[in-house]
Amino acid sequence: MAVNGDFTIFAGELLFREDDRFVFGNVLDGPLLDCLKTSRFRALTTEIRAGVRRCAENCSFYSDCGSFYISQKHAETGSFDADETLACRLEIKTLFRSLDEASAAPTPSDHHAAVRKPSETCSVDESGLTLGP
Numbered sequence: 001m002a003v004n005g006d007f008t009i010f011a012g013e014l015l016f017r018e019d020d021r022f023v024f025g026n027v028l029d030g031p032l033l034d035c036l037k038t039s040r041f042r043a044l045t046t047e048i049r050a051g052v053r054r055c056a057e058n059c060s061f062y063s064d065c066g067s068f069y070i071s072q073k074h075a076e077t078g079s080f081d082a083d084e085t086l087a088c089r090l091e092i093k094t095l096f097r098s099l100d101e102a103s104a105a106p107t108p109s110d111h112h113a114a115v116r117k118p119s120e121t122c123s124v125d126e127s128g129l130t131l132g133p
């Protein structure tokens with residue numbers, strides 16, 4: 001919501017664009033939910049849902065992200081009917097890839113097990129430590 005009472009839906013930063021296309025109403029003008037009945041809301045929702053569908057069909061991180069970067073889609077492509085943006089490639093996808101790699105990497109306990117392994121193949125006899133096979 002802006003200081004004058006104008007509000008938007010979907011992403012707050014949409015309020016601070018050059019045009020008022022994303023202003024859905026003003027809190028001083030009456031019931032807020034009336035904006036859900038406007039053609040502006042329906043048109044934008046249709047466009048956004050098309051972009052969400054694109055993400056669901058094309059992005060392997062959709063189940064984690066859920067087509068999160070709505071406003072960035074519009075900033076980069078001029079439409080909400082879009083999937084990958086530079087911002088989501090650099091931020092969301094990089095983050096989730098890093099998390100996937102980190103979860104696949106050996107844990108500290110795996111590391112200790114690996115460090116212990118050589119000693120498990122060692123034996124001590126009268127002549128001293130013998131490294132196994």
Ligand code: SF4
Nearest residue numbers: 055059065067084088
């Ligand atoms: S990471 Fe990008 S392309 Fe994938 S679901 Fe999110 S916004 Fe869509």
